[in-house]
Amino acid sequence: MHTYHAETVVEQDGRLVLRGVPFPKGERVDVVVMPSREAPDAAEDEAWRRLAIESFFRGDNPNDAAYDTL
16 A cells, blocks of 8 residues: 655645545545644644653652553
8 A cells, every 4th residue: 555645734624635646536545633743732742742751650669560560
């Protein structure tokens, strides 16, 4: 399966427009839409997730086996 990544901006009326996609006219395609990783909120969310994980493991004691198996 070939995939194609593109970024675009949602228009005023909620439409998305993709131009120059590398698929033949009439080909059926699946479309997945998600916020851009470059979006300010996405970057902030990722920073908080990373901080939480790092903080959790920073306090990990090798003698504490509570989280060795989940």
